[in-house]
């Protein structure tokens with residue numbers, strides 16, 4: 088797509104969100120490293136992200152300022168980006184003694200018609216920085232201050248703007264309006280709509296495949312299902328392989344088979360559950376479990392498709408590309424690295440891997456799935472990790488524990504659906520805690536497993552908040568699990584945010 092809005096990554100944890108917010112506004116945006124500035128083509132606008140470093144450090148991340156000026160497009164520096172621009176224009180930055188992290192108030196200066204146009208004024212903004220700007224270069228205008236009168240927004244000229252706070256995080260009340268106002272200063276903004284992007288993707292897939300035979304791993308999850316549907320739409324000769332690891336949820340294997348049948352996409356189902364469960368017997372170390380699952384998965388997959396794969400399609404998403412892998416691709420089934428992933432690396436190096444979804448965020452992939460005609464129960468599914476229930480089963484993975492998780496999860500998810508909470512939750516599941524605690528069954532003391540329920544909202548799994556499910560609902564879920572799932576005498580609700588907890592247990 089021509090003229091993307093280029094977001095230059097200086098390493099802030101929020102950088103991806105800038106890209107996302109811009110796409111939510113209906114424009115195409117991509118992330119680039121500072122060293123790639125000259126490769127951005129002719130972007131409609133450039134945003135310099137925040138970052139953890141200080142411009143005062145000797146080897147601080149830099150930007151080709153001369154070229155940035157030459158580009159002639161609007162530029163917005165956010166946090167680190169603003170400090171960097173201030174020094175480039177001849178001003179200076181002072182080290183902060185402490186890191187300012189959290190909410191502050193923005194007081195736009197009265198006479199601005201720039202990026203604070205039509206703001207309500209005095210709104211909450213989100214800070215995360217330590218350095219602040221000290222001397223302002225000649226001609227630089229202050230566009231806004233915090234309650235202490237410290238400049239938090241600058242304009243160096245009619246094209247260069249800087250803000251000390253993060254417009255991309257939801258805690259900045261008018262962040263989206265600020266981004267929109269900034270983008271409105273650009274010409275030739277690249278519109279982004281999934282329905283038209285789909286046609287482009289189909290053409291691209293056909294061109295990339297160029298008549299070769301494709302193999303694709305499907306799991307029933309959103310990413311791989313959308314990928315299979317896209318390959319189908321592009322009428323590419325594809326073998327879709329579904330590996331049943333024995334670590335799937337209740338009835339999942341059958342449901343995946345019937346779902347693909349419904350939409351007319353053929354899949355080959357391989358039951359490898361015994362292989363996986365045998366290999367996991369006696370193993371308790373989480374990393375070791377992942378390694379075993381990852382290795383076996385790749386082995387089973389390549390045993391099925393043969394070693395001379397012409398082309399492998401992976402459902403890698405944009406956040407997987409820019410961060411570490413989270414979902415979708417075969418490589419990411421294995422969060423930790425190991426032998427047979429070499430096979431995939433080998434294919435990659437030989438140019439025999441395609442990742443058609445690698446420019447899309449999860450929500451966009453869901454939208455693409457809808458445009459491709461996949462039913463809501465597929466595109467709306469919660470993410471499910473490659474290593475499956477093993478990461479929800481700390482300690483040894485046993486049939487007994489898997490059965491408990493399956494039954495409890497089925498009740499939990501069933502009630503979330505029934506009470507209309509499923510769609511507003513990013514991910515929910517039951518995990519079994521590998522400790523038996525005391526309870527009373529009839530007149531006897533019993534020692535049975537405790538079960539943990541987790542429901543979170545999230546922005547692409549990078550951070551997570553636990554969901555405030557109503558007590559009545561939690562009570563109903565707990566009662567049903569305690570009554571219907573043998574081997575459990577205690578139900579807990581996990582109220583940990585990520586960070587410091589992760590979404591999964593392992």
Ligand code: XMP
Nearest residue numbers: 413414419420422470472473548589590591
């Ligand atoms: P964590 O637990 O790291 O999970 O907060 C973040 C997201 O990634 C999923 N997840 C995985 N997905 N292979 C995957 O394909 C994995 O090894 C893996 N581990 C975690 C998790 O379900 C959540 O959505």
